[in-house]
Amino acid sequence: MNTLEAVGDLRLTGLTKRFGSFTAVDDLDLTIPQGSFFALLGASGCGKTTTLRMVSGLEDPTAGRIYIGDTEVTSTKPYKRPVNTVFQNYALFPHLNIYDNVAFGLRRRGVKDVKKQVDDILALVELAHLAKRKPTQLSGGQQQRVAVARALINQPQVLLLDEPLGALDLKLRRQMQIELKRIQTEVGLTFVHVTHDQEEAMTMADTIAVMSAGRIEQLGSPEELYENPATTFVANFLGQSNLVAGTVTGKEDGVITVDTHGVRIALPESRSRVESGAVIVGVRPEKVELAAGNAAIESGRNALPGGVVTDASFIGVSTQYLVKMPWGQELSVFEQNTGKEIYRPGAEVTLHWDATQTFGLDGSQDIEAGAEIDDEAAK
Template identity: 65%
Template sequence: MNADLVLENVTKRFGAMTAVDDLSVTVPQGSFFALLGASGCGKTTTLRMVAGLEELTDGTIRLGDKDITGLRAYRRPVNTVFQSYALFPHLNIEDNIAFGLRQRGVKDVAKKVAEMLDLVQLPGFAKRKPAQLSGGQQQRIALARALVNEPQVLLLDEPLGALDLKLRRQMQIELKRIQTEVGITFLHVTHDQEEAMWMADTVAVMNNGRIEQLGAPTDIYEYPSSPFVSNFLGQSNLFAAEVSGKDGDDVLLTAHGERFAAPVGRARSTDGRVWLGVRPEKVRLAVPGEEAPASHNQVRGVLTDTCYAGVSTEYLLRTPWGQEMSVFSANAAAGEPLSPGTEVVAHWYPPHSFVLDRPAGSGDDEVAQYSADPLGIAP
């Protein structure tokens, strides 16, 4: 039986403010689907509408052939796991997990609870109280309590946001394992780009109540559809450029007096004003005395800042036209990072470039809004 979750022309307004704007998306049955976006983009409101916790202003929500738009929350075949866990502190773990089953008069409660504790790898914890568990263990119990009711869709509202970095990564692995094992649809809301890319089969990047781009994480990362996506899912260097022609399968561009090339297949626009983009980890640095390959795109500059980040060193260089450019260099070889003030040539293989449309009215001064936190070290 088809049980895809389908949102069709879904809109939610709060007075004059539109939180979700005519959103249509299909979440395939059995997939791990992530809604990714900044605070206020509409992702949590979308989740709450699916859960039945918010009424739609307009549109429909279907689960397979069944319209669930008007169903009350407790009648929908969905369950939600929240960031706050929401465990009952006065009940032990067994009673927390079994709460929904007992409300519905389900038999064999002890057996089902034991199965859930095995699934979340916490056997033997049935008689403990939530206060005796770590944050990660409490989150697993919250997950078990939701899954024991066998929902068709599990909704995850920033479920790992309260965990520290190491525990969050462990729980990401666990969530993906559990989703694969139980095979039900997971709809995951997060603002954490790495979390979405790590776990989801499909990512929908939301902005201002709409889906800006939807696809597999690799497709969105390698071929973003807009400047917003290119710098929300990862980071990008974007240069205001003009298309000057074509050469075979390449688009030829000029930017600030320099010539560049990019594949036609990685260009959202092949005419007029564009953004030329490249990811920081695709760029290499040539120091004085080294020659950058003549076939590579090249930008000369001076290093202005260095950040040693363990697996890589992250550099900022200032271009001759005053723009800052990010370069991530893997720490695969011994030696000290380059020092600020070093003159370098940043270069990259042309097929690593991508080209985005640059509408009239957007100029060089707009680069700044697409290049926040260029070293990627903001919390």
């Protein structure tokens, strides 16, 4: 079987990995369309890197199968799979210049005339002018692009990216997010990107799978996951959410009404995961506005009166507030900087927002799931 001829979607069926009594990846079914930029997003220990290692052949599954197109590669040796991996540490050869680093894979396979392929791939990653330099003479972002070029020149069906930007500073990381997306669009290969960084996943990926405890919590486009989270974990882990417990009190004309701490909240039926009983009402902080005291709020908007500002942080593009509600919960509000009055700590306010921006989740879940995960610990 020549796996290098395998073309098509990357499919994982029933993929499971156990380390003793610990299940790292739990019966995973996943199809990653050919030519897509796909992100596996989650905190440390969620199973995302183990999944990547099984796809690359560096880890054997306990159960399940891996296909690229119609070709099963579950038991195929790593070097025979049409897959290459870019790691966080780049793993460049320090004694070779950039040209020879990139040409290494072709020469090892016995390709005699490598010049055109190396020149083309260095042009793609915009490093042709640095071909004679050694890796130590390049910046972190340039080394990253060399690692990508070295992986791409072997023409894999799937390029795996394991936390590839983790060693870069914030500004360079954002530049490389755009750069990697450009490269993926130009070459049209399947990129599978493992990261704990929500912004990174949302910036780069067409589709994101949010992982927790070896399972996929939700799969979809960045917009879909952000605007319509399916679970409290996704709502809290992907950005920030204000989540408040309540009880469904009615449903009429496509609108669900909820009682939360004695206040009536409305939300579209299409944005609620439950239609009766306990519900967790959610709204993103940037959708919420503040009004002074018990000011009248126009119809069509949800309102939570009786809040007291506990913190106001002006960060340029917006002011980020924490507001303590009468029942003791602190909610977040991000108000865009439009010259509006900034409320100071101690100010009494009403939170209000367009009712159609509200979402509803199953009330039996842990309302704090995903909220306490620390980015630094996740690295």
